[in-house]
Amino acid sequence: MTQPSTITSRFLSHPNQLGVVAVGFNGGQCKKGVEAAPMALIESGLLTQLSEDLDYEVHHDNTVHYYENDIPAEDPDHRGMKKPRAVSAVTEKLSSQIYNYAKDGKFVLTLGGDHSIAIGTVSGTAKAIRERLGREMAVIWVDAHADINVPETSGSGNIHGMPMAFLTRLAREEKKDIFGWMQDEHIVSTQKLVYIGLRDVDRGEKKLLRENGIKAFSMHDIDRHGIGRVVEMALAHIGNDTPIHLSFDVDALDPQWAPSTGTPVRGGLTLREGDFICEAVHETGNLIAMDLVEVNPSLEEKGASETIRAGCSLVRSALGDTLL
Ligand SMILES: NC(=[NH2+])NCCC[C@H](N)C(=O)O
Numbered sequence: 001m002t003q004p005s006t007i008t009s010r011f012l013s014h015p016n017q018l019g020v021v022a023v024g025f026n027g028g029q030c031k032k033g034v035e036a037a038p039m040a041l042i043e044s045g046l047l048t049q050l051s052e053d054l055d056y057e058v059h060h061d062n063t064v065h066y067y068e069n070d071i072p073a074e075d076p077d078h079r080g081m082k083k084p085r086a087v088s089a090v091t092e093k094l095s096s097q098i099y100n101y102a103k104d105g106k107f108v109l110t111l112g113g114d115h116s117i118a119i120g121t122v123s124g125t126a127k128a129i130r131e132r133l134g135r136e137m138a139v140i141w142v143d144a145h146a147d148i149n150v151p152e153t154s155g156s157g158n159i160h161g162m163p164m165a166f167l168t169r170l171a172r173e174e175k176k177d178i179f180g181w182m183q184d185e186h187i188v189s190t191q192k193l194v195y196i197g198l199r200d201v202d203r204g205e206k207k208l209l210r211e212n213g214i215k216a217f218s219m220h221d222i223d224r225h226g227i228g229r230v231v232e233m234a235l236a237h238i239g240n241d242t243p244i245h246l247s248f249d250v251d252a253l254d255p256q257w258a259p260s261t262g263t264p265v266r267g268g269l270t271l272r273e274g275d276f277i278c279e280a281v282h283e284t285g286n287l288i289a290m291d292l293v294e295v296n297p298s299l300e301e302k303g304a305s306e307t308i309r310a311g312c313s314l315v316r317s318a319l320g321d322t323l324l
Pocket residue numbers: 114115116145147149154155156157158160161162200202249251262263294
């Protein structure tokens with residue numbers, strides 16, 4: 001049994017209105033299938049649950065966006081990045097879709113797609129929050145990976161391993177068609193970024209996290225303090241007067257709960273720990289947007305329905321579903 005959330009949202013003018021963007025994009029990594037996730041999540045009933053059980057007024061264009069017309073024919077590697085122009089063009093378009101929902105004070109839910117799309121979602125909400133409230137927004141990034149490689153530290157060249165570098169300007173590119181569209185208003189401070197769930201961080205990324213004093217809670221911290229204390233510390237770092245964008249990579253969960261994902265890493269969060277993070281962030285009343293990314297229904301076919309179910313549970317928890 002579920003009922004609408006009673007938590008009031010400090011930073012939304014229409015807390016019961018939900019803008020949903022379905023992003024069928026896979027160009028930030030090399031495995032096919034992740035573009036089918038938004039459809040799979042919607043077909044499993046996610047949006048109906050949000051409107052019927054949690055009483056949201058869902059604004060959705062009934063389209064999964066594949067951005068076919070935005071993807072350039074010629075897209076050679078640049079600084080080792082794979083498909084840089086495609087990712088740039090898609091995230092630029094997505095950024096303005098997200099901005100349009102966020103500027104009216106609606107909650108924005110994005111269903112990915114691989115994690116490169118966060119370049120679009122986070123830049124869009126960051127800009128809207130600056131304009132609407134004159135504030136800087138915080139990002140809680142729940143993931144097995146830090147996704148903060150600069151092109152030069154990335155071993156794979158996959159841009160889904162780099163979004164936080166472009167969003168914080170640790171990586172910058174002047175070329176207009178390769179993230180040259182990103183302006184100051186799209187950027188997030190390294191001091192307003194917090195990670196939870198990390199356990200597969202590249203050498204160069206560790207150095208970037210350390211040198212920039214970025215707050216990060218790994219699985220080791222969760223083992224030591226418990227998820228309750230870790231979320232409390234993460235929220236204390238952000239402060240209570242700050243709007244929050246939650247970017248949730250389903251691979252933060254242990255493959256036992258979410259096997260259908262492109263880069264699974266053992267030793268992850270239980271489904272309850274993942275849901276708890278979402279519930280606790282909802283309870284702050286400061287959450288303004290959520291991304292759910294990296295569900296790949298074509299990997300581990302027998303686990304796909306489990307992964308989709310886990311994804312739906314995370315989204316419902318972030319939107320105020322409670323156990324009692
Ligand atoms: N969004 C993700 N699943 N990212 C995985 C990134 C893996 C690795 N760090 C890389 O740069 O390629």
